[in-house]
Amino acid sequence: MLPQRRIETLTFRDKIRDGATLARELMEHLDQAVIPKIQRIKEDIRSRSQLRDDDLPDVTVRNLVAVVLDGEEFTSTLCDRIEQYGRAIVSEADQILHPHGQDV
Numbered sequence: 001m002l003p004q005r006r007i008e009t010l011t012f013r014d015k016i017r018d019g020a021t022l023a024r025e026l027m028e029h030l031d032q033a034v035i036p037k038i039q040r041i042k043e044d045i046r047s048r049s050q051l052r053d054d055d056l057p058d059v060t061v062r063n064l065v066a067v068v069l070d071g072e073e074f075t076s077t078l079c080d081r082i083e084q085y086g087r088a089i090v091s092e093a094d095q096i097l098h099p100h101g102q103d104v
Helices: 012-051 058-070 072-097
Strands: none
Touching: 012 058, 012 072, 058 072
16 A cells, blocks of 8 residues: 555645555455455355255354455555545645636
């Protein structure tokens, strides 16, 4: 993950670049970690339920889902940072387009 820098100290260009880098990092994290884990859970649940006629125990599903939730903090942190960058970019773009609060 990009080192945490004060967004206010960055140039407009750096904000856009860093925001895009974080967005790519989130997509990679989802593609390489989250989605494969979810697919494994689906396959595991499907295969376990086909082996037995009885219902899949709640504890089994809970344990499988816990694996995905372990990485949720990283995902949430990335999303929060992307949102912060987005707000900063919109705010600065608005200041560029409407200096001194003037409407166009």
